[in-house]
């Protein structure tokens with residue numbers, strides 16, 4: 630099995646839940662991206678987070694304690710923000726060279742499924758996209774079914 634890393638950002642735990650299931654199923658390493666500056670709570674998080682996502686901001690993130698060159702396969706997980714991927718994930722893919730890696734993308738979203746798989750291959754450089762999957766807020770819409778589905782998918786990806 631290729632050595633795999635699951636790297637993700639999660640504000641409210643949904644993407645973390647999916648990431649942890651992937652890592653547990655295939656024995657991958659896991660790393661959570663965190664921004665240096667936190668978003669405010671309440672409704673403001675939608676305004677500021679949505680603005681950051683749409684305007685392609687790359688906020689500073691805390692140091693990544695994994696060496697990407699150690700991995701052949703990278704799972705990247707993000708919540709959908711204003712139809713885009715989370716700014717911390719943008720920082721990650723701009724900072725780390727994914728060339729030659731197999732990349733699998735997972736995301737969590739609210740109602741707008743049609744915009745869910747919005748991390749375009751063109752933003753990822755010269756990697757190979759192994760697959761994609763998305764979930765509608767798994768913590769609220771059937772955790773067990775989502776866990777089962779993502780575990781099956783993860784096995785297929787490696």
Ligand SMILES: Cc1cc2nc3c(=O)[nH]c(=O)nc-3n(C[C@H](O)[C@H](O)[C@H](O)COP(=O)(O)O)c2cc1C
Nearest residue numbers: 639640641642643644678708711712738739740741
């Ligand atoms: C700033 C912000 C913007 C969002 N924009 C969208 C959106 O455009 N479409 C959507 O379906 N859900 C949107 N959501 C909902 C999240 O994608 C959804 O709740 C997701 O499951 C959160 O993942 P997390 O718990 O890992 O943070 C948004 C949430 C936030 C905080």
